[in-house]
Amino acid sequence: MAGRPRLRGGALLGTVPFFAFVTIFLVIPTLTVIIGAFTGDGGSGFTLENVRALGDDYILAAFGRSITLSASSAVIGAILGALLAYALVTGKPDGLLRRAVTAAAGVLAQFGGVTLAFAFLATIGLSGFVTQWLQEHGLDPYANGVWLFELPGLTLVYTYFQIPLMVIVFLPALDGIRPQWREAATSLGGSTWHYWTRVAGPLLAPAFLGSALLLFANAFSAYATAAALVSQGSPIVPLQIRGALTSEVVLGQANLGKAMALGMVVVVAVVMALYSLLQKRTAKWLG
Amino acid sequence: MARVAFRWTVLTVMGVFFLLPLVAMVEFSTRDPETWPLLLNWPKLSADYPALAVGILASLAQAAVTTVLMLVLLVPTAIWVRLRLPKVRPLVEFLCLLPLTIPAIVLVVGLAPVYAWVNYFVGGSSITLVFAYTVLVLPFAYRAVDTGLSAIDVKTLAEAARSLGSGWFTVIVRVVLPNIRSAVLSAAFLTVALVLGEFTIASLLHRTNLQVAIEFLGKSSATVSVAVSLAALLLAFVLLIVLSIAGSWKGKKS
Numbered sequence: 001m002a003g004r005p006r007l008r009g010g011a012l013l014g015t016v017p018f019f020a021f022v023t024i025f026l027v028i029p030t031l032t033v034i035i036g037a038f039t040g041d042g043g044s045g046f047t048l049e050n051v052r053a054l055g056d057d058y059i060l061a062a063f064g065r066s067i068t069l070s071a072s073s074a075v076i077g078a079i080l081g082a083l084l085a086y087a088l089v090t091g092k093p094d095g096l097l098r099r100a101v102t103a104a105a106g107v108l109a110q111f112g113g114v115t116l117a118f119a120f121l122a123t124i125g126l127s128g129f130v131t132q133w134l135q136e137h138g139l140d141p142y143a144n145g146v147w148l149f150e151l152p153g154l155t156l157v158y159t160y161f162q163i164p165l166m167v168i169v170f171l172p173a174l175d176g177i178r179p180q181w182r183e184a185a186t187s188l189g190g191s192t193w194h195y196w197t198r199v200a201g202p203l204l205a206p207a208f209l210g211s212a213l214l215l216f217a218n219a220f221s222a223y224a225t226a227a228a229l230v231s232q233g234s235p236i237v238p239l240q241i242r243g244a245l246t247s248e249v250v251l252g253q254a255n256l257g258k259a260m261a262l263g264m265v266v267v268v269a270v271v272m273a274l275y276s277l278l279q280k281r282t283a284k285w286l287g
Numbered sequence: 288m289a290r291v292a293f294r295w296t297v298l299t300v301m302g303v304f305f306l307l308p309l310v311a312m313v314e315f316s317t318r319d320p321e322t323w324p325l326l327l328n329w330p331k332l333s334a335d336y337p338a339l340a341v342g343i344l345a346s347l348a349q350a351a352v353t354t355v356l357m358l359v360l361l362v363p364t365a366i367w368v369r370l371r372l373p374k375v376r377p378l379v380e381f382l383c384l385l386p387l388t389i390p391a392i393v394l395v396v397g398l399a400p401v402y403a404w405v406n407y408f409v410g411g412s413s414i415t416l417v418f419a420y421t422v423l424v425l426p427f428a429y430r431a432v433d434t435g436l437s438a439i440d441v442k443t444l445a446e447a448a449r450s451l452g453s454g455w456f457t458v459i460v461r462v463v464l465p466n467i468r469s470a471v472l473s474a475a476f477l478t479v480a481l482v483l484g485e486f487t488i489a490s491l492l493h494r495t496n497l498q499v500a501i502e503f504l505g506k507s508s509a510t511v512s513v514a515v516s517l518a519a520l521l522l523a524f525v526l527l528i529v530l531s532i533a534g535s536w537k538g539k540k541s
Binding site: 011012014015017018021022024025026027028029030031032033036080083084086087090091097101103104106107108110111112113114115118119120121122123128129130160163220221222223224227228238241242245246257258261262264265268269272 | 290293294297298301304305307308309310311312314315316359360361363364367368371372375379382385386388389390391392393394395396397398399400401418419421422425455480481484485486487490491498501502505509512513516517519520523524527528532
């Protein structure tokens with residue numbers, strides 16, 4: 001028994017490299033953001049100035065646009081992704097098509113950033129493939145101004161990774177629906193409409209909402225795609241943070257950037273907390 | 288009948304939506320017939336577009352070093368915590384999954400002061416990004432390794448090896464590790480794929496990699512940048528498809 005405490009200490013020693021690394025490169029940066037958000041520029045003690053500055057019109061507008069972009073791409077992605085997932089579920093469960101589409105979805109959900117931006121520039125950029133084809137047929141998608149570099153364009157580009165993500169997270173819930181339930185509804189005289197509105201719909205609702213929230217957080221945190229696509233102005237919060245980071249020497253806004261970063265973390269944390277609540281309900285009903 | 292029609296309508300429309308940008312990239316990058324031969328001609332590429340060549344090499348080095356650093360830090364810790372420190376496991380899991388709730392752009396804000404010190408001690412080389420990248424891949428790598436460890440009886444394996452007289456190093460490296468080979472492999476694949484696609488941290492910490500170079504190139508030479516994007520994309524597709532095939536093959540076996 002005498003050797004026990006020494007051994008415990010020895011066992012802890014084995015985790016020192018991991019904890020040391022994570023402390024320096026994860027815990028300290030996280031604390032830097034949180035503490036910096038409440039510190040004046042030049043390290044002058046506690047202040048609520050930065051957090052109050054989040055109420056400035058241009059920052060509020062950026063948060064508003066970020067939320068609009070994330071919500072609209074999440075809603076579109078959730079609906080189209082759910083349709084695609086349902087189309088897969090109605091097929092053979094082990095069929096080649098389903099395996100191929102889920103594998104492709106796994107890849108495309110990770111696809112974002114600069115390469116995605118360039119893919120869309122090549123497609124519907126000013127001299128893109130589809131743009132030119134449309135113009136040859138007398139249609140100009142940009143007749144009322146170029147929308148690709150603004151919120152509608154960002155929404156379109158974001159759906160490209162939102163739909164596959166929805167397929168991945170929503171498919172297990174659809175698999176949880178048992179064919180016997182439909183048979184039961186039919187044998188009791190229910191129509192397809194009754195089945196979807198009274199049985200499958202309510203059962204799938206938590207999973208659908210939860211998945212949509214995950215998509216929201218995904219779009220809200222995205223930076224690289226927007227950074228590569230939008231070169232003028234900073235319509236959304238991640239781009240505002242870029243501005244604060246790159247101009248910190250000139251304007252002394254370093255800690256305002258930290259406050260915006262903290263604001264982003266708060267939004268993501270709230271959304272993810274709701275997501276895990278809905279996830280628990282889904283596991284209970286369709287697990 | 289209606290269901291079959293619905294099914295094929297959805298699949299066709301989605302198929303067109305997802306294939307169109309890829310087709311467009313092929314069309315766009317072949318407008319100048321010299322683009323693709325240039326990509327295969329490394330000496331000419333590095334002479335004509337030195338920033339791109341530097342970025343490609345930087346990304347490859349970052350992917351390799353991040354993978355090694357991730358494996359060295361994470362795998363022994365995950366095994367050790369399961370065997371000897373079950374009480375510490377929730378903390379390790381929490382820390383590993385934490386980066387999921389912190390957007391990369393937020394992490395950069397906090398990393399900037401830390402990297403001021405990194406610059407001071409080891410310089411501003413782009414290879415120093417591997418520290419940030421290891422944090423970034425922790426959630427994905429941890430999940431892969433943890434799934435692998437859950438599938439085997441680590442305790443019994445370790446006790447058997449210990450009772451036959453092996454030390455802890457042998458237990459981890461020669462007994463447990465070979466049993467979670469496919470999990471470690473998938474963690475490594477994910478790491479490579481994520482590092483090759485990373486832009487946010489590299490660009491905001493003023494370092495270079497493939498994505499930063501592509502973005503920079505996009506301002507001057509759109510055709511080449513689209514071609515390189517497509518090549519990088521195909522590489523990532525191949526990596527991740529190999530990963531998912533390996534995953535489904537493993538699932539079949541068990």
